[in-house]
Amino acid sequence: RKEVEQDPGPFNVPEGATVAFNCTYSNSASQSFFWYRQDCRKEPKLLMSVYSSGNEDGRFTAQLNRASQYISLLIRDSKLSDSATYLCVVINDYKLSFGAGTTVTVRA
Amino acid sequence: NAGVTQTPKFRILKIGQSMTLQCTQDMNHNYMYWYRQDPGMGLKLIYYSVGAGITDKGEVPNGYNVSRSTTEDFPLRLELAAPSQTSVYFCASNKGPQSSYNEQFFGPGTRLTVL
Secondary structure, three states, X not given: OOOEEEOOOOEEEEOOOOEEEEEEEOOOOOOEEEEEEEOOOOOXXXXXXXXXXXXXXXXXXXXXXXXXOEEEEEEOOOOHHHOEEXXXXXXXXXXXXXXXXXXXXXXX | OOOEEEEOOEXXXXXXXXXXXXXXXXXXXXXXXXXXXXXXXXXXXXXXXXEXXXXXXXXXXXXXXXXXXXXXXXXXXXXOOOHHHOEEEEEEEEOOOOEOOEOOEEOOOEEEEEO
8 A cells, every 4th residue: 555645636627616635644653744736847845734633724724634544635716826736745754755646727 | 045956957868878966955954855756656765865974765766876975965876777767856855854844845856768
């Protein structure tokens, strides 16, 4: 089983829609969790950390479910500029493990 | 600050050739990393360094070597390039151990094709 698994998508949504997707992780002792954003052929950039109680950053909401070992990302009121691949990242023993990414395409 | 810079941006190698991918950061970060990203796959850690003079293997180190003589530079050496090393290579750095408080910064990547 992979350490971090994501639905690759693509999720194709109209502007203004809400889109949500999950990421599962295999190591129950994982310490920290993040969502990174990667635009086509560019480097990953940190979108947000994921905290135990869940957290919001503008239109983005991240949740952590330790019992079921998954994290989620919800994007409200999607913009064209949200089109990207979203990478789930999990820290174990101070090393990052990356998911393969979920691709989101927002259409006009 | 330029952040993390990588050269070259693109390179085509023939099988058996060697090359060095350069990575420099100007944020005085102790921790530096090399990843490769294959199409449809997550980033895989090749090598990492926790400070000048200290390097360690990651998940996929075979066919690569690194050195860390200064805090700023962390070059990745490919000896005897093989088609399986065709990939996008990202260098990254962060201030301290991986945690919620230490964002990892990535360079723009080097696209390598081995024919």
